Amino acid sequence: MKFVEGESIARKILRDDEYKNALKNLAFECGESIAKIHQADISEFPFLPRKSVSDQINDLYNTYVSFNQHSPVFEYTYLWLKEQSFGEINDSLVHGDFRLGNIIVSQMGLESIIDWELAHIGNPLQDLGWICGNSWRFGNTDKVVGGFGNIEDLLDGYNSISEYKVDTKTVRAWQVFGTFRWGVICLIQASAHLTGSVNSVEKAAIGRRVSETEIDIVDLLFLGGK
């Protein structure tokens, strides 16, 4: 393990003047970095779970159903996701939570990737959709990539390294997947409070963030949202 100097707090990176220059090229650098992660030799990670796309979609849906809180938007999303193409690409190492907050940025740009708890083996393009979710734009909703960049730069960076070339339509399917995934994570967090396993106002409050993911999904599916 080594010490890497830089900043990981999203709002500081987006707000502070010292990162202004770094932000200009950050989407491209993130694309490159994600592609490099996906080139890792998966035989080195036998301890990581392997998850197919359809298994992940079904797992998320079944988790949502288990809370017995009816969401017509999530029902719709589940059926929609089952019809999508997520890219025919070999299983790779997937970071699983690649976004601002989990990367270290210096004034020079991207320095390191942290928080690998959700890493697994599967369709790696998930990482490209996740960083484009509105939940990780911290209010800068017009900057699709993490609140700082545009999707073309992210994909240019990715496609400059990866043999598999990705298009925006595939990323969009993953974006909806990622938004649904974050919605289900919010349900899980809230349930920890609701079932009494912890008494936490933060976990209670996050239950009311599910509606953020619902409006993001209807915006993406019906209203031309990016």
Place this chain on the structure above:
Amino acid sequence: MIFDRPSSVELLKAVSFFLDEKIKKEVPPHLAFKLRIVENVLKIVCREIEQGDALSEEVINDLKKLINSDIASLEDLANLIKEQKIDLEDQDLQNILVKLSKNKIAVDNPNYSTYKKLLD
């Protein structure tokens, strides 16, 4: 209601004011962050008390028309979709899902970026 003023919303707003004006500057940073969550929660409750019935009714009325019934619930709408008893491309269905999502976020977080963008 048989209760005197302050109303429930007025009471909650008094608590919010107290937390914001008197407590916020007294607490250490890690609790200041939690206090902000607490204040947001109180605001959600206020908005739900003030607007919740009207926002729910709007959605349920549209749903009653869609399924041609005198009674309707979110569970009915969820099941309609789940069992694919309605075309997923149906414009009225999509409109209800949009309205439902807007009306929920109007209580939960009206400052949310996507909601503000859609209002413009």
